Amino acid sequence: MNRIKTDILVIGAGSGGLSVAAGASQMGADVVLLEGHKMGGDCLNYGCVPSKALIASGKAAYGQAHSNQYGVADTSPQIDYAAAKGHVADVIAQIAPVDSQERFEGFGVNVIREFGHFISPTEVQAGDTVITARRIVIATGSSPLVPPIPGLDTVPYETNETLFELREKPEHLLIIGGGPIGMEMAQAHIRLGSKVTVIEGDKALGKDDPELADIVLENLKAEGVEIAEDALAAEIRGQAGAIEVETKDGRIFKGSHLLMAVGRKSNTDKLNLEAAGIKTKRTGIKVDDSLRTTNKKVYAIGDVAGGLQFTHVAGYHAGVIIRSMLFGLPSKAKTSHIPWATYTDPELAQVGLTEAQAKKAHGTNLEVVRFHYNHNDRAIAERKTKGFIKVMVVKGRPVGASIVGYQAGELINLWALALANKMKMSQIAAMVAPYPTIGEINKRAAGAYFSPRLFDNPTVKRVVGLVQKWLP
Incomplete structure (x- = not known):
């Protein structure tokens, strides 16, 4: 039996685990990374990457069949499903080197291609190797939930x-x-x-x-x-x-x-968590606000922690625990600023509170402002006028944004920035967006918040009238 001592042991080479391993090793920590299946985890191999690649194939076929509105004759697309899946495989292959064993070994990470399981609160066995670590990170992700439907x-x-x-x-x-x-x-x-x-x-x-x-x-x-x-x-x-x-x-x-x-279900079956004194809940491993498990030397991040199951959340979690593990600084994970998107056509995106959640939380202090795509010149030019944005605002600050429409997943980024930094609607309104862009929708939403305050305000009109009388 081989024995290794390390500063940080990461179990799982998906988005969260890779982010921890790369960051910690490049900042001077000794890191061991375990992966018993594919580097890159679910996102690269089975989730975000292949699904968006297949969506792109579908979008290309749909575009050929619906181009008449642009002055280009519709045509019946010649679809080769196997070739579309070949496109998916090629996309995965192009991205795979970023998540590869070789790249992480280049960072100085000791990569062991075995599943790991706890044999004590500070020890994990992977194949014929036992790793003792000062801190352990569980980043084993999730897998498809298959319910016991008869038949x-x-x-x-x-x-x-x-x-x-x-x-x-x-x-x-x-x-x-x-x-x-x-x-x-x-x-x-x-x-x-x-x-x-x-x-x-x-x-x-x-x-x-x-x-x-x-x-x-x-x-x-x-x-x-x-x-x-x-x-x-x-x-x-x-x-x-x-x-x-x-x-x-x-x-x-x-x-x-x-x-x-x-x-989805959290991947905990192979870990033997009982040996480490780690408790679970219905949705995954039980963690506190700092993403520590009931064993304070062990963290759980990403899908396995049983919260929001998105690749970008796992990456965010990695940043939270690196601050704690490497520098001993207090660091807590939040969810109020986490966006998500569904990549249908039109796209659907959300950050912060929905309208219903905001009404429940803030009552009469809530204002909801809207702006529709059919008033955006670029959307009109692109024939992408279906959809709208609504922003939930409390005392001048956005607390949530919901968008349905073309490039909603891109538009939501600005509101994620605003919520993460507690920005005001006035700061969004002060932004100058290039014309004509879909991104103007965000600025116009902020404008919709201020318009009644400026244009429907009798006091403003009186002041302007007085100023005009006195101006030379």
Whole structure:
């Protein structure tokens, strides 16, 4: 048995683990990194990267079939589903070197390609190596949740971990789960020539503002996606190419392929957390505001910590704990400034409080300002006028922003900056945006906040009148 002593041991080479390993090693700490599967984790191999690549293929096909509005004749796209998946594989391959073992060894990280499990509060065994560490970081991420639906174990199905390996285009893709993954893959596949039915037990895109989600859902329906809500899957039967999903209320949906997209579960099974005195909760590992577990020498970050499950959150968590581990400074994780986006067309993005949450938290102090895409000149030029932004404002400061429309995922960045730095609406209004850009929507939203204060204010009008009389 080999034995290693190190300053920091990182378990998991996904977004969070890689960020900790790179930052800590480059700042002088001795770092060991364990990864029993693929470097880059879920995001690179099965999640963010491949899904956005497939969405891009779908967008290209849709553009060919809907170009007449630009004075270019519509054409029926010649779709090669296998080639689209080849595009996905190529995108992953181009990004993979950034997350590679070789790159991190270049930083001085000792990379061990084994799964790790605790054998004591300060020791982890990985293969034939035992690592003793002053601080340990669990960054094992999450994996697809596959619920025990009767019959599911007898039929073939896909998850996000297998879908991108599929080279045969599904004739009719059934998707159980109407969250972001389900809706993104629904639209990508309808645009690539599959029939698609989404089966959702509650409300599709149910975690987002319903006013904005409805715009996305109506657009998907217009493209041909069948969306069945309040349709809890009760039984699955059939075989490859002929699968049936029966819901609790007796509805039956038939298709050729099945994608399970009902959520995620934290990856803790292999860790033997009991040996380290680490407690869990329903959604993952129990952590405090500093992301420490019940074993104060061990941190948990990213999906496995059971909070918001986004790649950028894992990266943010890495920065929080590096401050604590390397410099001994107090550092706490917050969620109020964390944005997220769903990359459907139109896109859906959120940061901070939704309108409903803000009303509950701030009552009559809340003001909600809106600006619609159809008043933005660039959106008009691009024929991308569907959507709007609404900003929740309390005493001159934004507390949340919700955007549905073209490039919503890009537009939300400004509001994430504003919330992270407690900026005022006046600071947003002071920004000069180049014309014509989609980004002007953000400035115009700030303008919508001040317009009634300036243009509908009798006092302002009286003052201006008096000044005009006295000006030479």
